Amino acid sequence: MSQVTANSPLVRVEGVTLQYKTPDHLVTATYRVSFDIHQGERVVLLGPSGCGKSTILKAIAGFMPPVEGRITLKDQVIASPGPDRMMVFQEFDQLLPWKTVRANVAYPMLVNGVSRDEADSRACEALAKVNLSKFIDAYPHMLSGGMKQRVAIARAMAMRPDVLLMDEPYAALDALTRRKMQEELLQLWDDIGFTLVFVTHSIEEAIVVGSRVVVLSPHPGQVRAELNCDHLGFAERESPEFGRLAGRISAMLFDDHAVAH
Amino acid sequence: MNAMTRSPPPARPEAEFTVTAPVGLGDVAKPLPFIEKIFENAAVRRGLILIGLALVWEIYGRWLDSPLTFPTFLDTMTALKEGIASGVIPKRMAVTLETLIIGYAIGLVIAALLTTVAVTSRVGTDLLSTFTAMFNPLPAIALLPLALLWFGLGRPSLVFVIVHSVLWAVALNMHSGFLSVSETQRMAGRTFGLKGLRFVLGILIPAAFPAILAGLKIGWAFAWRTLIAAELVFGVSSGQGGLGWYIFENRNTLDTAAVFAGLLSVMAVGLLVEAVIFRIIEARTVRRWGMQRG
Known part of the structure; x- marks a missing residue:
C-alpha cells in the first residue's frame, strides 16, 4: 500500500x-x-x-x-x-454449504497462510461487525438470504483486500x-x-x-x-x-x- | 364489463394498534401420547412387518412339510446359528468382503483418475463419455468368461468384474457432479487463490459430494450383486470360497436350510451397508450441509 x-x-x-x-x-x-x-x-x-x-x-x-x-x-x-481483490456475488450459493459460517469466513485466510488462531479470531471479529455473532456455528442453509450476504461480506472483509x-x-x-x-x-x-x-x-x-x-x-x-x-x-x-x-x-x-x- | 354500476368503497378512518404477547393459548408444543409415538417410528413399523413375515413363513413351511424345497423359518434360523457358530459363514463373509473392498477401492481410484482427466481436457471428456456409454450397459457378469480366460480361476477374475461394475457408475456420477458445481462457487474458490489440486480438493469434491455419494452407493450396489453372482458361478479359489460359494455348496448337498441362511446373510450385509453405513455418511455430510433433504 x-x-x-x-x-x-x-x-x-x-x-x-x-x-x-x-x-x-x-x-x-x-x-x-x-x-x-x-x-x-x-x-x-x-x-x-x-x-x-x-x-x-x-x-x-x-x-x-x-x-x-x-x-x-x-x-x-x-x-x-x-x-x-475479494468478491461478493449476487448469488446466495457463494458460501460453501459444507462449512459453518465461521469456517466459511476463516477459509480464505487459511488458504493464504494465515494461522488457524488468527484466522479464527479475525473471522469472529468480522462476523461481529456484520451482527452475526450468534450464528457462527450455523451452516449456510439455515440462514436467510440477507444473512448469507452478510457472511459473504464478512468473509471478504476479513481478508483485508485492497x-x-x-x-x-x-x-x-x-x-x-x-x-x-x-x-x-x-x-x-x-x-x-x-x-x-x-x-x-x-x-x-x-x-x-x-x-x-x-x-x-x-x-x-x-x-x-x-x-x-x-x-x-x-x-x-x-x-x-x-x-x-x-x-x-x-x-x-x-x-x-x-x-x- | 357487466351492467352493474360500481360504487366506490366506503371511506374509513385510519387506525393504529399496539401489539401484545398472546395470553391463554396454553402450551405451544405438546408431547404425543406414547402409543402414537411408537407408531411414528419407522423401525418399529418395519420390525412388525418382519415378525409378520416370519410367522407366515413358519406356518407355510410346516404346512408344506418339505424341508428339501422350503425349510421352515426356525430350521433356517438353526442353520444360520450353526453356520455362524461353526465359523463357516463369518469366514465366507470375510472372503467375500475382502474381495469386494479390493475391487471397490481399485474401481474408485480408476474412476477418480478418469474423472480428473475428463474435467481437465476436452479429449478426456469425450473419452469418458464414450467409455461410459459403451461399458455402463454391459452387465459385469457378462465379462466373467473373459475374466476367467485372462486371469484364471480365482480372486483376480472376481476383482476384475467388480472393478468393471463400480468404475463406470462412479465415474459417470463424479463427472456430472463436477460439471454441476455452480459458477459462483468456482469463482469464489478462485478469488481465494485456489488452483489445481487444491481447487479440486477444496471446492469441486465437496461441492459435488451429493453426486459422488450417489455414485458410491450405486457402485456399491452393483459390486455386491455382481460379486455374489460371480461367486455362485465359479465360487471357489484355492479352497477359499465366499458367501456365493457357500450357497452353491449347500445346494449341492441339498442342505436347503443352509442355502436360505446364506441368502439371509447376503441380505444382511447389503442392508447393513446400504441402510446403515451410507445413511450415517449421508446424515453427517450432505444432510447436515443442507445439500440433500432428509
Whole structure:
C-alpha cells in the first residue's frame, strides 16, 4: 500500500475492451472503458443490463483478460484472480454449504497462510461487525438470504483486500432487507474505510452507496459519465439535489436506450 | 364489463394498534401420547412387518412339510446359528468382503483418475463419455468368461468384474457432479487463490459430494450383486470360497436350510451397508450441509 499515494489511483482501468464467447456469437461486452479508482473510494458501476458492468468487475477480479487495454492494481497488471481483490456475488450459493459460517469466513485466510488462531479470531471479529455473532456455528442453509450476504461480506472483509468487489450483492433481496444492508455497508465503510467497487442497475442504490458513480451505456458498454455523489446518502434521499442527480442519470440511460434501438 | 354500476368503497378512518404477547393459548408444543409415538417410528413399523413375515413363513413351511424345497423359518434360523457358530459363514463373509473392498477401492481410484482427466481436457471428456456409454450397459457378469480366460480361476477374475461394475457408475456420477458445481462457487474458490489440486480438493469434491455419494452407493450396489453372482458361478479359489460359494455348496448337498441362511446373510450385509453405513455418511455430510433433504 505504501507506493500508492493520495494522488495516484489504486486501480486503473485503461481503454479496456472485453469480449466473451457464447455458443453462437463473440460478444463485445465493453468498448475502450477507462476510469480510475482511488484508495477509500466507493465507486459504483451503473447501467442497464447489457452494459458490461458485471463483466468489468469480473475483469478487475481477474477472471477475464481484456482484449484491448489493461487493468492495473497498484501499478501491477491484473492477470488472475487473487485474495487481494475479494468478491461478493449476487448469488446466495457463494458460501460453501459444507462449512459453518465461521469456517466459511476463516477459509480464505487459511488458504493464504494465515494461522488457524488468527484466522479464527479475525473471522469472529468480522462476523461481529456484520451482527452475526450468534450464528457462527450455523451452516449456510439455515440462514436467510440477507444473512448469507452478510457472511459473504464478512468473509471478504476479513481478508483485508485492497479492493472489495461487489456484483449486485443485494439484487436478490427484498426491498426492506436491501435498504438495511445498504445502511450496514455504509456503516462498515465508516468504521473501516475500505475501497469498494459496487455494481448495480438501481440509480437510487448507486447514489446512496457510491461516492462516485460511473454511468455506462449498453451494447457495447462505454463510459457515459463519471459523477460525484459522496455528499448524497440516505438522509438526502428526499432532497431536490438527489432527485436532480437521479433524473440526470435516468436521462442518460434512457437516451442511450433510445439510440440503441 | 357487466351492467352493474360500481360504487366506490366506503371511506374509513385510519387506525393504529399496539401489539401484545398472546395470553391463554396454553402450551405451544405438546408431547404425543406414547402409543402414537411408537407408531411414528419407522423401525418399529418395519420390525412388525418382519415378525409378520416370519410367522407366515413358519406356518407355510410346516404346512408344506418339505424341508428339501422350503425349510421352515426356525430350521433356517438353526442353520444360520450353526453356520455362524461353526465359523463357516463369518469366514465366507470375510472372503467375500475382502474381495469386494479390493475391487471397490481399485474401481474408485480408476474412476477418480478418469474423472480428473475428463474435467481437465476436452479429449478426456469425450473419452469418458464414450467409455461410459459403451461399458455402463454391459452387465459385469457378462465379462466373467473373459475374466476367467485372462486371469484364471480365482480372486483376480472376481476383482476384475467388480472393478468393471463400480468404475463406470462412479465415474459417470463424479463427472456430472463436477460439471454441476455452480459458477459462483468456482469463482469464489478462485478469488481465494485456489488452483489445481487444491481447487479440486477444496471446492469441486465437496461441492459435488451429493453426486459422488450417489455414485458410491450405486457402485456399491452393483459390486455386491455382481460379486455374489460371480461367486455362485465359479465360487471357489484355492479352497477359499465366499458367501456365493457357500450357497452353491449347500445346494449341492441339498442342505436347503443352509442355502436360505446364506441368502439371509447376503441380505444382511447389503442392508447393513446400504441402510446403515451410507445413511450415517449421508446424515453427517450432505444432510447436515443442507445439500440433500432428509
